[in-house]
Amino acid sequence: MDINLSSDDLAFRDEVRSFFDENKIKSGEDYFSWRLGWFEKAREKGGWDVPKWPEKFGGPGWTPTQHYIWEQETAQANIPFDLPFGLGMLAPILMNYGNEEQQERFLPDIRDRKVNWCQGYSEPGAGSDLANLKTKAVLSEDGTYYTVNGSKIWTTLAHVADWIFCLTRTDDSGIKQQGITFLLFPMKQEGIEVKPIITLGGSHTVNTVHFTDVKVPVENMIGEEGKGWTYAKGLLEHERTGLAGLSKSLVELEQLKDNARSIQRGNGNLMDDSSYKSKVGELEIDLLATEFTELRSLASAAAGGEPGPESSILKLKGTEIKQRIQKLTVEASGIYSSAWGDKGAGPSFAKGGTAGYLNSRYFTIYGGASEVQKDIVAKKVLGLTKGSSK
Amino acid sequence: MNFELSEEQKMIQQSVERFVQENYDLPNRIKISSEDPGFSKDYWSSMAELGWLGLAFSEEEGGFGGNQIDTLVLMEQFGKGLVLEPFLANIVLGGGALKRSPATHLKEELIPGLIDGSLQITLAYAEEQSRFDLNDIATSAREEGDKFIINGKKSMVLNAESANKLIVVTRTSGGQTEEKGISLFIVDSSADGVVRENFPTVDGLRASEVSFENVRVSKEDMVSKKDEGFEILQAIANDAILALAAEAVGAMEVLYKDTVEYTQQREQFDHALSDFQVLQHRMVDMFMEYEQCKSLLFRATMETVQDPKMAQRTIHALKHLIGKSGIFVGENAVQLHGGMGVTEELRIGHFFKRLLVIDSQFGNADFHLDKFTSL
Numbered sequence: 001m002d003i004n005l006s007s008d009d010l011a012f013r014d015e016v017r018s019f020f021d022e023n024k025i026k027s028g029e030d031y032f033s034w035r036l037g038w039f040e041k042a043r044e045k046g047g048w049d050v051p052k053w054p055e056k057f058g059g060p061g062w063t064p065t066q067h068y069i070w071e072q073e074t075a076q077a078n079i080p081f082d083l084p085f086g087l088g089m090l091a092p093i094l095m096n097y098g099n100e101e102q103q104e105r106f107l108p109d110i111r112d113r114k115v116n117w118c119q120g121y122s123e124p125g126a127g128s129d130l131a132n133l134k135t136k137a138v139l140s141e142d143g144t145y146y147t148v149n150g151s152k153i154w155t156t157l158a159h160v161a162d163w164i165f166c167l168t169r170t171d172d173s174g175i176k177q178q179g180i181t182f183l184l185f186p187m188k189q190e191g192i193e194v195k196p197i198i199t200l201g202g203s204h205t206v207n208t209v210h211f212t213d214v215k216v217p218v219e220n221m222i223g224e225e226g227k228g229w230t231y232a233k234g235l236l237e238h239e240r241t242g243l244a245g246l247s248k249s250l251v252e253l254e255q256l257k258d259n260a261r262s263i264q265r266g267n268g269n270l271m272d273d274s275s276y277k278s279k280v281g282e283l284e285i286d287l288l289a290t291e292f293t294e295l296r297s298l299a300s301a302a303a304g305g306e307p308g309p310e311s312s313i314l315k316l317k318g319t320e321i322k323q324r325i326q327k328l329t330v331e332a333s334g335i336y337s338s339a340w341g342d343k344g345a346g347p348s349f350a351k352g353g354t355a356g357y358l359n360s361r362y363f364t365i366y367g368g369a370s371e372v373q374k375d376i377v378a379k380k381v382l383g384l385t386k387g388s389s390k
Numbered sequence: 391m392n393f394e395l396s397e398e399q400k401m402i403q404q405s406v407e408r409f410v411q412e413n414y415d416l417p418n419r420i421k422i423s424s425e426d427p428g429f430s431k432d433y434w435s436s437m438a439e440l441g442w443l444g445l446a447f448s449e450e451e452g453g454f455g456g457n458q459i460d461t462l463v464l465m466e467q468f469g470k471g472l473v474l475e476p477f478l479a480n481i482v483l484g485g486g487a488l489k490r491s492p493a494t495h496l497k498e499e500l501i502p503g504l505i506d507g508s509l510q511i512t513l514a515y516a517e518e519q520s521r522f523d524l525n526d527i528a529t530s531a532r533e534e535g536d537k538f539i540i541n542g543k544k545s546m547v548l549n550a551e552s553a554n555k556l557i558v559v560t561r562t563s564g565g566q567t568e569e570k571g572i573s574l575f576i577v578d579s580s581a582d583g584v585v586r587e588n589f590p591t592v593d594g595l596r597a598s599e600v601s602f603e604n605v606r607v608s609k610e611d612m613v614s615k616k617d618e619g620f621e622i623l624q625a626i627a628n629d630a631i632l633a634l635a636a637e638a639v640g641a642m643e644v645l646y647k648d649t650v651e652y653t654q655q656r657e658q659f660d661h662a663l664s665d666f667q668v669l670q671h672r673m674v675d676m677f678m679e680y681e682q683c684k685s686l687l688f689r690a691t692m693e694t695v696q697d698p699k700m701a702q703r704t705i706h707a708l709k710h711l712i713g714k715s716g717i718f719v720g721e722n723a724v725q726l727h728g729g730m731g732v733t734e735e736l737r738i739g740h741f742f743k744r745l746l747v748i749d750s751q752f753g754n755a756d757f758h759l760d761k762f763t764s765l
């Protein structure tokens with residue numbers, strides 16, 4: 001065991017830092033053209049525009065430590081935004097289960113950030129129990145296209161998406177995990193209606209999406225009909241570890257402390273307040289431990305391919321940590337935490353702080369609610385099933 | 391000991407309950423909240439006509455001679471509907487100051503208007519640097535002949551947008567955090583030098599930042615004795631805590647009951663959610679928090695009626711528990727409703743927001759734990 005980064009890793013970190021430094025947005029520069037230029041330069045570095053993609057598909061082929069360094073550095077640097085749907089969620093499925101024609105058709109546009117994707121999984125009756133989904137896809141008699149009918153819910157950014165990857169039901173005769181088919185189709189077409197859902201924080205990110213007789217050519221089906229659940233499940237597990245967001249939380253924790261220090265209390269500040277300080281301390285201790293849980297998980301994945309049992313707690317701990325940071329921001333805002341909107345009053349971090357906290361309640365619900373996560377840990381890791389005590 | 395309400399109180403409880411059921415479904419609340427002035431003037435008049443606004447004033451003031459227990463009865467029911475009308479601002483805060491004022495001419499002039507609903511008076515006490523400390527007052531009232539000149543800025547003033555008058559907590563002497571040297575004045579909200587910056591709050595109510603620039607008032611406008619206003623301020627804050635706690639208890643009841651109902655209807659994994667033991671236990675925890683809050687609310691209210699001085703420590707305990715438990719119940723109601731809980735479409739999110747705001751008013755859970763342990 002050795003906590004030090006190797007000299008190669010240190011050199012890599014410096015290279016990453018200087019890349020971020022050299023490619024910062026210049027004042028007056030157009031954000032979107034800077035963004036595209038940034039990804040182009042990252043690509044020239046050898047796949048830095050798609051860090052998580054395998055080498056075979058143009059990724060950089062980094063070690064787990066290099067990925068960790070990248071995560072840490074990106075959390076602190078001002079780099080362009082990226083959405084996970086095409087890049088991190090659909091792309092691995094295309095790589096593993098799509099045919100060559102589909103890979104050539106979709107992957108380049110995903111890599112070039114040309115097409116916005118959204119994920120059509122949850123339905124009003126299929127939340128934690130995702131396999132319960134009912135959106136129907138019926139194959140035409142000539143076998144050339146599916147007709148899709150049904151509704152999706154919680155579809156993030158559906159209102160700006162060009163395409164959707166969607167779980168549909170093609171057969172309901174067997175157990176519900178069977179008969180699910182993975183389809184891709186454009187969002188801007190007749191028969192698709194997107195309705196906003198306003199969340200408690202007052203923002204519009206998620207939607208309900210209704211499909212009425214949407215025609216999808218069979219070429220847009222991934223893998224085999226009825227096997228979509230297997231493809232999506234692998235992706236969900238990927239989503240669950242990706243949701244921990246620890247590097248970001250570390251940065252936010254430092255910001256939280258700065259904010260608290262800006263609140264004068266007597267001769268000191270809010271970080272001198274014993275109850276507040278204890279809560280920040282407990283949070284930081286959890287974060288220190290979870291960061292190494294993630295590293296252990298990465299290391300065991302590198303050694304054996306499969307992430308170890310410790311990876312199962314990452315989403316649970318990571319999302320809880322994010323919520324606690326939001327809650328402590330609300331507490332730091334004091335009386336101003338109840339002001340709503342931009343007008344508001346008080347310190348600048350108080351604006352939007354409560355909205356952020358309210359929306360953060362979603363973290364322990366989406367991508368598998370914490371209660372469901374714990375069921376999975378109990379079953380898969382601890383081996384607890386009904387009757388296991390006998 | 392007796393926890394029974396009187397016959398009159400039971401009748402009022404039932405009539406408020408009916409009022410809330412008939413008038414405060416979620417779409418109607420959202421509509422009222424989003425249109426100016428942020429509450430219903432008709433409802434406010436009805437509340438006056440039904441005598442609710444005068445309940446806690448003495449008979450010689452034109453009220454019904456009630457006390458904090460009557461306010462509890464009202465506020466708990468208001469909490470079940472997230473009632474928007476400014477009862478807290480006008481009656482508990484504005485009225486609470488006047489009720490305790492030694493200035494009989496102000497009482498005679500203003501309390502009848504509060505009781506009949508024609509007059510709105512709120513309390514401007516908090517300041518940017520004060521956080522939750524009632525004694526931290528930088529806004530100054532400088533004596534000049536028979537006048538006082540007020541300068542400073544007040545924060546998060548509830549319902550100031552609709553208030554005809556503001557009771558302003560000022561410093562007339564002493565250092566910024568001294569209890570002595572605090573004086574309360576009544577000021578027309580339209581007076582020269584008073585500027586209100588209005589905005590909505592997280593719970594759909596309204597608040598304002600109010601600045602005072604060389605606002606001239608006379609000695610007759612003094613609500614407290616000169617330099618002796620802190621005691622009144624503390625007493626108003628205690629009443630406000632009792633009222634908010636009663637409202638919170640009403641809101642928590644809705645949250646835990648809605649959650650129990652929802653989990654019985656919602657099916658996942660071929661079972662009602664309520665079949666899962668982990669969720670059952672969570673709801674038992676929510677229910678326990680609610681009951682404990684209610685007990686401490688009764689304790690603090692009954693002690694206050696008996697002897698306000700003796701009740702101080704219990705009031706700190708109450709506000710701590712309400713803050714902590716309110717957020718626990720709110721967060722878990724949202725969690726057990728899943729994605730739907732995080733939307734504006736169900737009422738639970740709105741109740742959760744109100745509980746969040748209640749924790750931030752008149753001292754949060756940490757603040758009162760600290761006060762409780764140092765008394």
